[in-house]
Every structure is written in C-alpha cells, then in structure tokens.
Amino acid sequence: MTDGTTGNVRVLVVDDQAVVRAGFAAVVDAEPDLDVVGEAADGADAVRLAAELGPDVVLMDIRMPGMDGLTATRLLTGGPEPVPRVLVLTTFDQDAYVHDALRAGASGFLLKDALPEELLAGIRVVASGEAMLAPTVTRRLIDTFAGTEPAPDPVLLESLTPRESEVLALVAAGHTNAEIAEALGVTTGTVKSHVNALLKKLGLRDRVQATILAYDLGLARPRGTAG
Structure with missing residues (x-):
C-alpha cells in the first residue's frame, strides 16, 4: 500500500512529545x-488517524499517556x-518492551537515538514487508524468546x-530478500515466493516470527557463537 498518486510510502508519526514528533516528521518528509x-x-x-489516512507505516512510541503504543499496535x-x-x-x-512490541504485531523495533539514516532505512524495510530490529537488541531478543516460548515441534520443518529451509535460515540470519537472492542465485521475486510459502506452511505472521522459530529449531544461531 503506497500513495496512489506518487507511489510514496505513507507514514504516520506517533509520539506524545510534540518536539519529538516534529523532529521525526521533518526527517521523514525530507x-x-x-x-x-x-x-x-x-x-x-x-488508531483513529490510521483508519482515516491509511498509512503504510506507523512510527509508534511505546510509553504514552492514555492508550500506550503496545495497545495501539495490537489494535492496528x-x-x-x-x-x-x-x-x-x-x-x-x-527486553520486555521488545518482546511485547513484537508480540503485539510490530514489524520492527528501533531506539529513538538511532541515526536518521537508520530510521529511514527502517521505514523502507518494514514498508517492503520485511522486519527491522535494532542491532543492539537483536541478540537479547533471541535469548528472551528462546528461554520463554514453548519449544516448537520439529515436525514443522518436514x-x-x-x-x-535454506531461505528460512538466511532470513533468520538477518539477510534481506535481495541478499538472499544474490546468495542463492535466484531473483528477489523467487525469494519472496519462498518466504510467503514457508510463512503459510508454518502458520507464521511475518519474518520476525520466522526468525524466532528458526532459532528455536536450531536452523540459526547468533553470530559469533560456536556451531
């Protein structure tokens, strides 16, 4: 879903601090x-504006008075x-915020002190249907899920x-569709087809859940660990 006239990604900025909202909006709108x-x-x-405006991506603060960002994310x-x-x-x-945000349905997680180029890259990545996780929290995210979620049945892989299975492991390693396509010598369209097929077969919502499952099943491991 993009602007039907320009093809641009439509963004809704959500934060309880007016100065912060204006800053994010200025960076994005440029x-x-x-x-x-x-x-x-x-x-x-x-939630109200999203229904009215139909954004592609919502930049969502977590801690806000009234309805917080986690509740809003679940509703959206x-x-x-x-x-x-x-x-x-x-x-x-x-960890708790990362875990809860992704369980609520978020497609990505960045810290507010991320560089402008990281913010912009994050918007483009999630708009394309992929997941964006801040490097500082990715490893701890994996540890959190691996230690608390029920172990999946390995028969799923059958x-x-x-x-x-190869594509799933590459997704879990953090590679984009373009990078996977280059590694496998296929087109990005073919990679997207494989990703969509494996998500459907495994009953997963998105690449974030696929990554968690891949770690749980031992198809991937954090970089820098022995294997």
Missing part, C-alpha cells in the same frame, strides 16, 4: 519517496485490511522444501 500523512499524540489518536495489526506496518521507536532498551 525524503522524496516518503510522505508524512499525519501525526498523533497517543495511541487512541493513532489486528484490525481489518489493509493493515499498516508498525515500527516501534522507544528510549527504553529493555513441510518445508530444502530450498524453503
């Missing part, structure tokens, strides 16, 4: 392929199609073709 279509000061406003991602992609932005580099 890009030729991104348009800020609205700003919201709390979760309730975000659990609502009727088309569902926006939610990129959570927070100053709180804590439904995957060898190529789909």
